[in-house]
Amino acid sequence: MGLTAQSVKIESLKDIYEISKNEEQHVVALAGNPNTGKSTVFNYLTGLNQHTGNWPGKTVVSARGEFKYNNREYILVDLPGSYSLFTASKDEEVSRDFLCYGNYDAVVVVADATCLERNLNLVFQISQITNKLVLCINLIDEARKKNIVIDKEGLEKELNIPIVLTAARNGEGMEELKKKIEETALNEDERDESCILYFQQDSEKREKITEYNYNYAKELKGKYVKEDIKKLNRDKKIDDIVTSKIFGIPLMLSLLGLIFWITIQGANYPSQILSNILFGFHEKLNNFFVLLNVDNFIRGVLLDGVYLGLAWVVSVMLPPMAIFFPLFTLLEDLGYLPRVAFNLDHLFKKAGAHGKMCLSMCMGFGCNAAGVIGCRIIDSPRERLIAIVTNNLVPCNGRFPLIIVLSAAFFAYSGSLIDSIIPAISITILVLLGVFATLTVSFILSRTILKGVPSTFTLELPPYRAPQVGRIVYTSIIDRTIFVLFRAVVVAAPAGAITWLLANIYVGDASILVHMANFLDPLGKVIGLDGFILIAFIAGFPANEIVIPVLLMAYMSTGTLTDFESTESLRQILISYGWTPLTALNVMLFSLLHWPCSTTLWTIKKETGSLKWTFAAFLIPTTIAFGVCFITATIARLF
Amino acid sequence: MKLSDINVGEIVKVKNNTAQDSLKERFLALGLTKGADVEVLRKGPKNNLTVYRIRGAMIALRNEESRLIEVY
Secondary structure, three states, X not given: OOOOHHHHHHHHHHHHOOOOOOOOEEEEEEEXXXXXXXXXXXXXXXXXXXXXXXXXXXXXXXXXXXXXXXXXXXXXXXXOXXXXXXXXXXXXXXXXXXXXXXXXXEEEEXXXXXXXXXXXXXHHHHHOOOOOEEEEEEOHHHHHHOXXXXXXXXXXXXXXXXXXXXXXHHOEOHHHHHHHHHHHHHOOOOOOOOHHHHHOOOHHHHHHHHHHHHHHHHHHHHHHEEOOHHHHOHHHXXXXXXXXXXXXXXXXXXXXXXXXXXXXXXXXXHHHHHHHHHHHHHXXXXXXXXXXXXXXXXXXXXXXXXXXXXXXXXXXXXXXXXXXXHHHHHHHHHOOHHHHHHHHHHHHHHOOOOOOHHXXXXXXXXXXXXXXXXXXXXXXXXXXXXXXXXXXXXOOOOOHHHHXXXXXXXXXXXXXXXHHHHHHHHXXXXXXXXXXXXXXXXXXXXXXXXXXXXXXXXXXXXXXXXXXXXHHHHHHHHHHHHHHHHHHHHHHHHHHHHHHHHHHOEEOOXXXXXXXXXXXXXXXXXXXXXXXXHHHHHHOOOOHHHHHHHHXXXXXXOOOOOOOXXXXXHHHHHHHOXXXXXXXXXXXXXXXXXXXXXXXXXXXXXXXXXHXXXXXXXHHHHHHHHHHHHHHHHHHHHO | OEHHHOOOOOEEEEEXXXXXXXXXXXXXXXXXXXXXXXXXXXXXXXHOEEEXXXXXXXXXXXXXXXXXXXXX
């Protein structure tokens, strides 16, 4: 065979999909439809031994992990979820090419036990490529709840591939899965080298094949799966309310408000304890340093700069994050987020954006950088750009503790139960404002520089699933705590040191910080803020978590106060520096709407590959933030 | 008849898939092949999206998409 274009292409594809391994290791590919619990299977098998990256030259995520079984080592490659290998999305192309050219020893196809008919199509397609196939019918616990009975032996005999029934989230069947993987991986490989041709047939033939596959799937389901119609309609009944025309949106808003309320209420107490401990320790450290006769300047940098910076981030920012994040993950696990996309699709359509943008926005609540990466679920480049550029208008985990603290301090300080609802309501309103800004920007973009009609989309509403409360709470709290502590050390500590230095090195009659604040003050005043606040937001560029800590440190360095005890004392401090409810409102608005943090911008650059769009993602929110704050400040001045 | 014209609660069979290119492939991948049963489950806010039961899964489509499926 000569060096034809085809053979060169195949060689290069083989390079891309060659998983590097040593001789004793076996490569196992994990394929399956979206929403089958594939990642739960992946997590169960690999535990903490996993790493994510991109496929070479593609913006498709590649997650890999390792596990051991019977003293053999396995590399597990998680392929992107796909319905079929015939379609043209980037994700499905990667799955197809890996299955055709990759150097795997076994493929595990994860299927949803409650929706076997649809999942079998992919199984049939993969069985055209290789005989080294294990069918993992997952979510068997959910199937049992719905009285779905699967005749595993019958199906196994008919399909002639090993089948394992699993419930990955509680470990059921996972040992058997490992055993089947071992048996299959050690089998002789009978891969069809020309299998790619099967997937490149003309459209008409592919339609015929799919039709045949689905008819066969339906026949198999009739023979080997028993369903209970009554139970099957459970999800339908829930959806009658959750996605109803009347209750859908109000229910969504109440849920959001409830989550914020729980976050605020729940964060109060641990916040107080943490600040008591940390600030109490500050005093002891201070005495200790005095005892050791440490130079005043060094003591200032270390204790009043680094230590207080850390203490503020941990005590004020950590508790709300550690509560909000698991609550939100709970909704995600339940299967609620696609319903949100369903309820809001008409708005996104009007704005010229993609219906799935709602999902990337939801991810933005956790972290905007994650939200920007999440925009990959949108295939159309035009709509993906809109989603990326606007993602920052959803407040992330690093920003809403600021909103929570300020709204509690300025709009609900009497401490009664009714007052506890006010911050929750004001945050909900702010979030809605962010959504409104997102839709407006999308609307303008899709009618100017990003012209086009909304592209087609299909949205699957996966079955509701009982979330594993314990595991979510545990892992997301650990996750958040480590994440925040890491950011506190990497960002808040140096920021604290720098702020302290700027506040204590004098040039002429004032510190550098005061000079900077005086310089920015006129600009700040125009939009209802002040110079110090603007400095704090600029300092917060690496991480929004440190805006409030830097601000307090900057203020206090010019006065005598050193302690932060409660929201009431925060209010007193801020009022003594000339804050009014308008200042608080504008700081909240500015935080919601201003430029993305450096991590998010860097991610945007990576995802779009364009400096121009990265700059747009900086400029658009910044303009809105200045504009909106200018308007509220001007209106306030008029009255 | 088009799938978009079918009322909530009815079950129909797919006659023809007139979508083009990637949308056509997506429809097929979801199981909207000739002869497939489709149940119309519910309309969403502003009648924009409709939920269908296709091959045991719940799939929401806009009218722009569902009118490309001919049913009987």
